[in-house]
Amino acid sequence: MPLSETAESQKDKQEKMKMLSKETNVNNEEIGILVQSTYYSQHKEINKGASMKQLFQDWPFVFQEIGMGVHFKQLTGIDLKEMFFASLDKKRAQLLKFLKTTSTERKKQVMRAAAKLEVSRGQLEGGSKDVKDMVILLLAYFEERQEVMFHHVEESFLAEDVVDKLPVTPCIIVSALCMMFGSFYCFNIHYLVELASTLEFLQRCFFNINPDKKQLPINPKVLTLIADLADHDWRTSS
Structure with a gap:
C-alpha cells in the first residue's frame, strides 16, 4: 500500500x-x-x-x-492502448501481407479465411477493419476457433442483456481487443487453451510482453510465425 x-x-x-x-x-x-x-x-x-x-x-x-x-x-509498466497502436502502426501491413499471401500457400484454413474477408470487404474501414482481419487470420493460421474469441450480439443490446450468455473468460464483443487482452492480466486469468497461440503472439508482438524464456518458453507455433515473418520481411525488402 x-x-x-x-x-x-x-x-x-x-x-x-x-x-x-x-x-x-x-x-x-x-x-x-x-x-x-x-x-x-x-x-x-x-x-x-x-x-x-x-x-x-x-x-x-x-x-x-x-x-x-x-x-x-x-x-x-506498459500503456495498454499506446503500446498496441504503436505496434499496429509498425507491424500491421507486414503481418497482413504475410498472412494473406505467403501463409495461404501452406495453410488452407488461412486461404479460406482470407477469401471470406474479401467477400465481407467494405463493412468496416481503415484501422478497425485491419485489426479485425488480422485477428481472424491469426486464428486461422494457428488453427484456433473464432467463436471462442468473438461473440456476436446486436448493437442495441446492453451489457446486462448478454452478460449471462458469455463465457467466464475474456472474449471480444465488437472489437474491444485491448480490453479483452488486458483482462487476462488484470484479473489473473490463464490464456484459454483454444486461443493460446493467438494470444501469445499478440502478447509478444503487439503488447511487447516477453517473459524470460527460461521461465516461460515461447510457444513453438508462435516462434515459427515470428521467424517466418522476419524471413519474409528480409526477403521482400532486399
Missing part, C-alpha cells in the same frame, strides 16, 4: 468510485488518479480469488477502459 494511504482512505476512495460509476459524466483524470491510488486494494482482492461479479461491484471502473488501462500499467 502507498505510504500516504491507509485502509480507511482506500475504503473511502473505493466508495467514491462506486458512487461516480453511477454518474453519466465523470472526469477521466480524477478516475485515473483514484484507480491508481487504490491499485493495491484492487489487486489484493483479485489475488484472493474474488468472483468477477464481486469485483465488478467493488471496483466498477477496472472493467472500463480508463480504469483497466491504469490497472494494467501499474501491473506491467
Whole structure:
C-alpha cells in the first residue's frame, strides 16, 4: 500500500468510485488518479480469488477502459492502448501481407479465411477493419476457433442483456481487443487453451510482453510465425 494511504482512505476512495460509476459524466483524470491510488486494494482482492461479479461491484471502473488501462500499467509498466497502436502502426501491413499471401500457400484454413474477408470487404474501414482481419487470420493460421474469441450480439443490446450468455473468460464483443487482452492480466486469468497461440503472439508482438524464456518458453507455433515473418520481411525488402 502507498505510504500516504491507509485502509480507511482506500475504503473511502473505493466508495467514491462506486458512487461516480453511477454518474453519466465523470472526469477521466480524477478516475485515473483514484484507480491508481487504490491499485493495491484492487489487486489484493483479485489475488484472493474474488468472483468477477464481486469485483465488478467493488471496483466498477477496472472493467472500463480508463480504469483497466491504469490497472494494467501499474501491473506491467506498459500503456495498454499506446503500446498496441504503436505496434499496429509498425507491424500491421507486414503481418497482413504475410498472412494473406505467403501463409495461404501452406495453410488452407488461412486461404479460406482470407477469401471470406474479401467477400465481407467494405463493412468496416481503415484501422478497425485491419485489426479485425488480422485477428481472424491469426486464428486461422494457428488453427484456433473464432467463436471462442468473438461473440456476436446486436448493437442495441446492453451489457446486462448478454452478460449471462458469455463465457467466464475474456472474449471480444465488437472489437474491444485491448480490453479483452488486458483482462487476462488484470484479473489473473490463464490464456484459454483454444486461443493460446493467438494470444501469445499478440502478447509478444503487439503488447511487447516477453517473459524470460527460461521461465516461460515461447510457444513453438508462435516462434515459427515470428521467424517466418522476419524471413519474409528480409526477403521482400532486399
